[in-house]
Amino acid sequence: MDNADYVTVALRIANADLSSLDAVRAAVHDEPWWADRLGEADLPVLRTVADGLRRALDAMVGGDGQTVLAEINTLLSAHPPRPRLSGHGGRNGNPNWHVHVAGPDAPAVDEVAAAAAWGLAQGVVHHGTDRWGRCQADGCDTYYLDTSTNQAKRFCSPRCANRMHVAAFRARRRE
Structure with missing residues (x-):
């Protein structure tokens, strides 16, 4: 390892x-x-x-x-x-x-x-x-290490990111 x-x-x-x-x-x-x-x-x-x-x-x-x-x-x-x-x-x-x-x-x-x-x-x-975070998706508290170049990671996985982005999109459509 x-x-x-x-x-x-x-x-x-x-x-x-x-x-x-x-x-x-x-x-x-x-x-x-x-x-x-x-x-x-x-x-x-x-x-x-x-x-x-x-x-x-x-x-x-x-x-x-x-x-x-x-x-x-x-x-x-x-x-x-x-x-x-x-x-x-x-x-x-x-x-x-x-x-x-x-x-x-x-x-x-x-x-x-x-x-x-x-x-x-x-x-x-x-x-x-500075590169450690906690997922900002509703209902997810997963810790992660952000190794991205711009340190802009907010979610632990694409799944959580997609779920939150779809929820935000649907909320905007309802308004």
């Missing part, structure tokens, strides 16, 4: 429905190595991690750099990454070099928590705190 993937993990955990094991597994579906190993006992830890991620993201959206610093450092202290180089999954005998944030025998919850904490920290290092 590279740092961009860890940012995605952080956002997935922050935005995830953590009410059930199936919902958590759906949130980390792109990493079956984690999804298949997570259990019911891991849910309280992941909920705590998600709460910390959300506090940091809310602080970024609100422009509170000190809270961002405190929340991310709290996450990193509680779930420290233990980076190790890995080289599996390549083609033609060439390894696919990447970094894991936990040892090969670490419980899945430890790796997910460390990946989310590390991902958010690396996201701030690479993008600052």
Whole structure:
């Protein structure tokens, strides 16, 4: 995994429905190595991690750099990454070099928590705190990272943007 993937993990955990094991597994579906190993006992830890991620993201959206610093450092202290180089999954005998944030025998919850904490920290290092947002669509509170050139993103997805634009169009037509 590279740092961009860890940012995605952080956002997935922050935005995830953590009410059930199936919902958590759906949130980390792109990493079956984690999804298949997570259990019911891991849910309280992941909920705590998600709460910390959300506090940091809310602080970024609100422009509170000190809270961002405190929340991310709290996450990193509680779930420290233990980076190790890995080289599996390549083609033609060439390894696919990447970094894991936990040892090969670490419980899945430890790796997910460390990946989310590390991902958010690396996201701030690479993008600052101005490019994080919360979807402005009615009924959607999804956090996102705005990597657009003009930093004009207001919605988490084209689906939410289209829904709001269609609703605005229909409201104008009714008037």
